[in-house]
Amino acid sequence: MSAAEEELLKLSRQLLTAIDSGDWTAYVALCDESITCFEPEALGHLVEGLPFHRFYFDLPGSPSKPAKQSTISSPHVRVVGRAAVVSYVRVVQKLDGNGSPITVAAMETRVWEKKDSGWKHVHFHRTPC
Template sequence: MTCFEPEALGNLIEGMDFHKFYFDNTEHAGQKIHTTLLNPNVHLMGDEGACIAYIRLTQFIDKNGDARSRQAQETRVWHKRNGRGWVCVHVHRTGAPSSVTTADCHF
């Protein structure tokens, strides 16, 4: 998988190691987080390809107990691979980071 996203500071990221760092070092237990995908637009590219663009709205309670929202615009490219089903092969995101960290949230 490849991606462009704010955390990568304008660099094209390849593979999952970059993302694994965030998954392994962010605690989500007990957080109240709600994600909504707005205005999804899907383009099928034959039988084995698809592209979806949407607005991702993430709602959470911050460390002060206040309700907050973050918005990001995302595009994802999917490839249907034999034996693996649909696999995301590229992500492009602008706007807010995709994850809400423990520093942002109230427990």
């Protein structure tokens, strides 16, 4: 893997850690403000911007929202000029509503753009496995 590919994989892991831990400041630092996405929570609609995502970060902690851990499995990184695509299966370990551990997975594709300030996350698509 090239240095750029390693960097993008590291940034993708940092992004998932920010999501899992509810760290809005870290998430915003990695994302472009005009980020777009297709994800199950959007019910088939293209979402633009950070406010949609902020809602989930602002949810209060509760037994129904316990800590979780994401692992990137089978990653593939492709750099094309000043853009990059990082695809993988995201394996998430968490507790269900009864406090029992469960594992779920989703196929994710994350698009990054190289800006003057560094790589910024500009689009993603997530589909449950």
